[in-house]
Amino acid sequence: MIFKTTKNAGFSLIELSVVVIIGGLLLTAFADAFLNTQRQAKIKTTQSRLEAVDEALRNYSFVNSRLPCAASLSQPNDTATYGIEVSTTCNTANAGTFRPGGTVRIGSVPTRSLNLPDSYGYDAWGGRLLYAVTENLTNSATYVAGTGTIGMIDSAGNSVITPPNTLDYVLVSHGEDQEGAYNFSGILKNPCAVGQNDTENCNNTDAIFRNTFLVSTGTAANNFDDVVSYKGSSLGNDVPSGAVMAFNLATCPSGWVAIPNSAGRVVVGSGTLGATGARPTAGSSTYTMPPLTLGMTGGYEYLYGPANYTTPNDFQHEALPPYMAFLYCQKV
Ligand SMILES: [Ca+2]
Ligand SMILES: [Ca+2]
Numbered sequence: 045m046i047f048k049t050t051k052n053a054g055f056s057l058i059e060l061s062v063v064v065i066i067g068g069l070l071l072t073a074f075a076d077a078f079l080n081t082q083r084q085a086k087i088k089t090t091q092s093r094l095e096a097v098d099e100a101l102r103n104y105s106f107v108n109s110r111l112p113c114a115a116s117l118s119q120p121n122d123t124a125t126y127g128i129e130v131s132t133t134c135n136t137a138n139a140g141t142f143r144p145g146g147t148v149r150i151g152s153v154p155t156r157s158l159n160l161p162d163s164y165g166y167d168a169w170g171g172r173l174l175y176a177v178t179e180n181l182t183n184s185a186t187y188v189a190g191t192g193t194i195g196m197i198d199s200a201g202n203s204v205i206t207p208p209n210t211l212d213y214v215l216v217s218h219g220e221d222q223e224g225a226y227n228f229s230g231i232l233k234n235p236c237a238v239g240q241n242d243t244e245n246c247n248n249t250d251a252i253f254r255n256t257f258l259v260s261t262g263t264a265a266n267n268f269d270d271v272v273s274y275k276g277s278s279l280g281n282d283v284p285s286g287a288v289m290a291f292n293l294a295t296c297p298s299g300w301v302a303i304p305n306s307a308g309r310v311v312v313g314s315g316t317l318g319a320t321g322a323r324p325t326a327g328s329s330t331y332t333m334p335p336l337t338l339g340m341t342g343g344y345e346y347l348y349g350p351a352n353y354t355t356p357n358d359f360q361h362e363a364l365p366p367y368m369a370f371l372y373c374q375k376v
Pocket of ligand 2: 243244245246247248249250251252253
């Protein structure tokens with residue numbers, strides 16, 4: 045009788061263990077890489093929403109000469125006042141917002157006031173984006189871009205902006221841990237953990253926020269997984285001080301002052317025009333122009349009006365006033 049041995053029939057227990065351990069390590073590495081890719085994708089999505097809100101706030105402030113007040117953090121979605129700024133004056137406490145120190149309002153992004161889709165009020169983890177705004181800048185009578193009072197510090201507590209405490213507004217996603225974040229129903233998802241780096245962004249007891257590169261998903265004191273965006277004195281500086289614009293308005297907008305000397309007068313460029321040209325000095329609004337010699341023929345002058353002009357002798361176009369009046373204003 046011949047007996048077959050089982051020596052080479054399969055893996056030994058040791059061999060099998062090694063295979064299982066290596067397989068486990070590979071699986072763990074693959075899972076880690078997968079989770080990290082997912083995390084990075086969510087951070088990227090959140091950053092792009094913050095950028096869109098930044099852009100919307102910028103446009104809103106340009107059109108309305110003020111920033112919107114915050115919306116409620118706890119107002120459930122699909123309600124009439126959801127996503128709407130809690131007050132157009134933003135100087136009294138309203139439910140669902142925080143008002144530390146009485147000068148800064150902390151709430152959620154007023155997406156509907158900004159004409160943004162509701163989804164732009166949330167980060168990629170489903171938490172409402174925090175929006176902190178300097179109250180004075182929500183009122184067109186007191187709005188001057190770049191004069192905010194919100195602070196931004198690093199992990200060591202140093203200000204990351206100069207001068208400190210001068211941000212107009214701050215946007216915060218509470219990150220993967222969602223500590224301090226409110227959900228679609230306006231319910232707090234996770235309590236604001238005490239003693240962590242990102243506690244500064246959810247304590248809502250002051251007008252100080254934090255932005256740092258430290259990232260940890262643990263509970264260590266250096267934990268920081270928030271995504272932050274802010275604007276300071278650069279906001280509104282697209283139009284530098286001293287710039288002059290013509291407005292089709294009865295009065296100049298906030299942040300602009302009228303130039304009374306321009307009323308009823310022709311505005312000309314200053315500096316040297318040429319050897320024989322007029323040379324008014326810069327900033328002069330009282331320069332007397334030299335007499336002009338017009339090249340008229342036939343003893344009369346005609347204007348070219350595109351609507352009625354047919355021949356050089358057609359005078360119908362003279363029913364049109366020869367000028368349009370605009371209000372010239374200077375950026376403060
Ligand atoms: Ca966080
Ligand atoms: Ca804080």
